[in-house]
Amino acid sequence: MSVKIVYKNCTGCQACFRHCPNDVIGWNEEKKLPYIAYQDECSHCGVCALECKFDAIKHTMPLACWLDISTLTPAVRPVKDFNWRNWVVK
């Protein structure tokens, strides 16, 4: 799994940096932009994406997270339907 910052959308508002409970997101004072400082510490709680008002945080998950290994069928609906902002699968 990984969390990424989409810099073309990022305004440098610092919301993700201020709200990440695990201090995964660092702040580059020179560039005035956030960066992913400790990817492995990310618990994918979704707080950064919820707090970002500019759609500049993306989470990705490996296929294994979306499949039921015993049946090889999707455990949840496709990733494109997952809405991190509302925490629901539509």
Ligand code: SF4
């Ligand atoms: S909350 Fe979004 S727009 Fe603000 S600094 Fe973080 S990624 Fe950039």
Ligand code: SF4
């Ligand atoms: S998903 Fe949670 S732990 Fe991971 S970077 Fe965002 S706020 Fe931090």
